[in-house]
Amino acid sequence: MGEAVGMILTIFVINILYVSLNTIRLLMTMKGYRYRAAIVSVFEIVVYIVALGMVMSNLNDIANIAAYALGFGVGIVVGMKIEERLALGYITVNVITKDYNLDLANQIRNAGYGVTSWLASGRDGERMMLEILTPRKNENKLYQRIIAIDDKAFIVSSEPKQIYGGFWVKQVRGGVKKK
Incomplete structure (x- = not known):
């Protein structure tokens, strides 16, 4: 037995x-x-x-x-x-914030993230759109930082298949192709 x-x-x-x-x-x-x-x-x-x-x-x-x-x-x-x-790989985090004058982009940049921002137009008017690339291991810390600055921010993330260009390419190692 x-x-x-x-x-x-x-x-x-x-x-x-x-x-x-x-x-x-x-x-x-x-x-x-x-x-x-x-x-x-x-x-x-x-x-x-x-x-x-x-x-x-x-x-x-x-x-x-x-x-x-x-x-x-x-x-x-x-x-x-x-x-x-x-937490293999990287994620792209898109953030839409209602307050265009909010200094969200600079606060995220000062935390060490690469941020691209632009003026967007939503149903209820102007919005600020941010795109942030980060290693997946930093995903939760990034979400917490964004929410601490703007708790009404709309956040969507995805995994890029390939990364090309920009200052991030020199830092990207391993799983995502670099050129």
Whole structure:
């Protein structure tokens, strides 16, 4: 009985590890970290072969199959949490503020962010539009800073696929292409 429980737990844990690596590799690939993704894939496939081999050699026990399936589901969540902590890549944050005279752009620049701003026209009149590029790891700090200055600001973020030109190019390393 103890051996069976050990096998179930081993399959479960190994599959969590496999799927976590798979999720991280996939996200790295999508963000352009191709060489790092390739290295992760080597470890991923070794773990996969071990886990699958354990299940395939014990297909007569439904608990092993269930452990494999549950490990898969938990592994996706764990992999996503790891990627959130790694915060790979960059984001572009667009901010629309109602008060055009607000010195939001300069305050954000003084905090070390690159900001492009312009006059925009909204349904209810003039607005100030800001575009800010920042590493994903700084995303929450940037949001907090913007909200502290203007708690009614409209904020939308996206991930750029490629960055070209501007003073940021010299600072961008790794996942986003630079030219």
